[in-house]
Amino acid sequence: MxxxxxxxxxxxxxxxxxxxxxxxxxxxxxxxxxxxxxxxxxxxxxxxxxxxxxxxxxxxxxxxxxxxxxxxxxxxxxxxxxxxxxxxxxxxxxxxxxxxxxxxxxxxxxxxxxxxxxxxxxxxxxxxxxxxxxxxxxxxxxxxxxxxxxxxxxxxxxxxxxxxxxxxxLAVTPYKLEFHGKSAHASSSPETGINALDAVIQVFNSVNALRQAFKPNTRIHGVITHGGDAANIIPDHTSATFLVRSADQEYQEELKQRFRNIVEAAATATGCTVDITEGISYxxxxxxxxxxxxxxxxxxxxxxxxxxxxxxxxxxxxxxxxxxxxxxxxxxxxxxxxxxxxxxxxxxxxxxxxxxxxxxxxxxxxxxxxxxxxxxxxxxxxxxxxxxxxxxxxxxxxx
Ligand SMILES: [Zn+2]
Ligand SMILES: [Zn+2]
Missing domain, CATH: 3.40.630.10 (Zn peptidases)
Known part of the structure; x- marks a missing residue:
């Protein structure tokens, strides 16, 4: 045999x-x-x-x-x-x-x-x-x-x-973002508020603006999980979750840093503060x-x-x-x-x-x-x- x-x-x-x-x-x-x-x-x-x-x-x-x-x-x-x-x-x-x-x-x-x-x-x-x-x-x-x-x-x-x-x-890294601003009456005194919704929208806009510059197979996508409470209140707190993905580990590290820059810049531009929680990467x-x-x-x-x-x-x-x-x-x-x-x-x-x-x-x-x-x-x-x-x-x- x-x-x-x-x-x-x-x-x-x-x-x-x-x-x-x-x-x-x-x-x-x-x-x-x-x-x-x-x-x-x-x-x-x-x-x-x-x-x-x-x-x-x-x-x-x-x-x-x-x-x-x-x-x-x-x-x-x-x-x-x-x-x-x-x-x-x-x-x-x-x-x-x-x-x-x-x-x-x-x-x-x-x-x-x-x-x-x-x-x-x-x-x-x-x-x-x-x-x-x-x-x-x-x-x-x-x-x-x-x-x-x-x-x-x-x-x-x-x-x-x-x-x-x-x-x-793809390699993937999950993020949870929490923007903190200051609430105010959206019509009578908006200038005293700090709009946390603007910050989270800015993140989406900046990610979209950069898509052309990403390598093939890059995926950055998110949802707003809290966008505010009422149209007449400047939102003082918003949150979003994002997934950052790419096809190789080295580029993933670069992307993660770029994404953080986007988030921090959105906070700076709007006067908000932000808590970034990075989850478990695959x-x-x-x-x-x-x-x-x-x-x-x-x-x-x-x-x-x-x-x-x-x-x-x-x-x-x-x-x-x-x-x-x-x-x-x-x-x-x-x-x-x-x-x-x-x-x-x-x-x-x-x-x-x-x-x-x-x-x-x-x-x-x-x-x-x-x-x-x-x-x-x-x-x-x-x-x-x-x-x-x-x-x-x-x-x-x-x-
Ligand atoms: Zn599945
Ligand atoms: Zn499965």
């Missing part, structure tokens, strides 16, 4: 294990879908995923890196270590409109199918539960805490309306090209076609970026609905709880587990992942 035969046999067993788990995967995915829990409140989702992993022999640590709803489920010991990442947070008011119930289910199913198909192996399987992708950046905190250190590879899969192997994501994503190739082979082998994202297509941001800059990482996408149904819409919430999504719970787990098996069992592949990682990180990420 050759080594290739062995891997093929193991993959066959993984697929069978994933099929055997299929009814349970549907239950768990539907359970999360029916009870959407938002960032850092994903207690029941974590319980469902970790209990299942424990029943299948994983050792589970709940409440990792100071985050109550983060977990690490471990099976095996020593190197190599492969990490399969789960997300399970929902969107406020929209339920599982990003389909993270499927991300959690795929990761858990992949971990269990892999472990059941590999009774004896050298190394460690980790299913890592990462909360609050949609706001709060669980992976950023966990990355700073060293949770992903030492992984030979980190992988997860995200549902959408198209299957992509790879798609970029780094831009670097998909490991060698691991993308491995995933492609496995995806094609289960009979799923993929598309290449159109040139210049807009992208968002995700805390997987921070993981991708530490260890070889992939974040491919699996089509779960008809094209044109965008994430973060009520229609996508329906899609992530649909029969079509249910059907894909076992297939998704299989593709991830096959990819993880390749990493665990093939030392040459691990060398390739590493070489690709060094090369990709050594040069400025191209977008």
């Amino acid at each position: 050759t080594a290739t035969d062995t891997i093929a046999e193991i993959k066959e067993r993984i697929a069978r294990e994933a099929q055997a788990l299929h009814p349970r995967l549907i239950q768990i995915s539907q359970g999360m879908h029916a009870n959407p829990e938002i960032a850092f409140q994903e207690h029941e989702a974590m319980t469902a995923l970790t209990n299942e992993l424990e029943e299948h022999g994983f050792e589970v640590e709940r409440g990792v890196s100071g985050l109550d709803t983060a977990f690490v489920a471990t099976y095996g010991s020593g190197e190599p270590v492969v990490g399969i990442l789960a997300e399970y947070d929902a969107l406020p008011g929209l339920g599982h409109a990003c389909g993270h119930n499927l991300i959690g289910t795929w990761a858990m199913g992949a971990g269990i199918a892999l472990r059941r198909a590999l009774p004896d192996f050298e190394g460690t399987i980790k299913v890592i539960g990462t909360p609050a992708e949609e706001g709060g950046g669980g992976k950023v905190t966990m990355a700073e805490d060293g949770v992903f250190n030492g992984l030979s590879a980190a992988m997860m899969m995200h549902p959408r309306d198209t299957t992509y192997l790879d798609r970029g994501s 780094k831009q994503r670097v998909s490991n090209l060698a691991l993308v190739d491995t995933f492609r082979e496995n995806l094609t082998a289960v009979g799923i076609d993929y598309e290449v994202p159109p040139e210049g297509a807009g992208v968002g941001s995700s805390d997987i970026g921070d993981v991708s800059q530490l260890v070889p990482t992939i974040h491919p996408y699996l089509q779960i609905c008809d094209k044109g149904i965008g994430n973060h819409t009520p229609e996508f919430n329906d899609a992530s709880g649909s029969a079509r999504a249910d059907e894909l719970t076992a297939t998704g787990a299989t593709v991830l587990a096959w990819t993880a098996a390749d990493v665990l069992l093939n030392p040459e592949l691990r060398d390739k992942l590493n070489a690709s990682f060094q090369e990709q990180m050594g040069r400025e990420p191209a977008r």
Whole structure:
């Protein structure tokens, strides 16, 4: 028996294990879908995923890196270590409109199918539960805490309306702005007031004026969260939230400073004071090209076609970026609905709880587990992942 035969046999067993788990995967995915829990409140989702992993022999640590709803489920010991990442947070008011119930289910199913198909192996399987992708950046905190250190590879899969192997994501930094002025009667004594609404409007105008000077793929966008209380009162307090995004880390630092300059200049110009609160930044994503190739082979082998994202297509941001800059990482996408149904819409919430999504719970787990098996069992592949990682990180990420 050759080594290739062995891997093929193991993959066959993984697929069978994933099929055997299929009814349970549907239950768990539907359970999360029916009870959407938002960032850092994903207690029941974590319980469902970790209990299942424990029943299948994983050792589970709940409440990792100071985050109550983060977990690490471990099976095996020593190197190599492969990490399969789960997300399970929902969107406020929209339920599982990003389909993270499927991300959690795929990761858990992949971990269990892999472990059941590999009774004896050298190394460690980790299913890592990462909360609050949609706001709060669980992976950023966990990355700073060293949770992903030492992984030979980190992988997860995200549902959408198209299957992509790879798609970029932008670095992002969130800001909360609070302008303070002085209220006055807007008609009888406006000259005694200091208008905090003018300050916040000036920020929008200055950002808009500078758009021409930003590098491609720069995105700066915001909303006014408090604009004043009544038209006859000069607003003494206004607030806004902004997201500053770009395609590389060095430029992101420059942009952050430019944005602060804009905000401070708006305060100065209007006589206001301003409190700038900078939130948790996500780094831009670097998909490991060698691991993308491995995933492609496995995806094609289960009979799923993929598309290449159109040139210049807009992208968002995700805390997987921070993981991708530490260890070889992939974040491919699996089509779960008809094209044109965008994430973060009520229609996508329906899609992530649909029969079509249910059907894909076992297939998704299989593709991830096959990819993880390749990493665990093939030392040459691990060398390739590493070489690709060094090369990709050594040069400025191209977008
Ligand atoms: Zn989302
Ligand atoms: Zn998402």
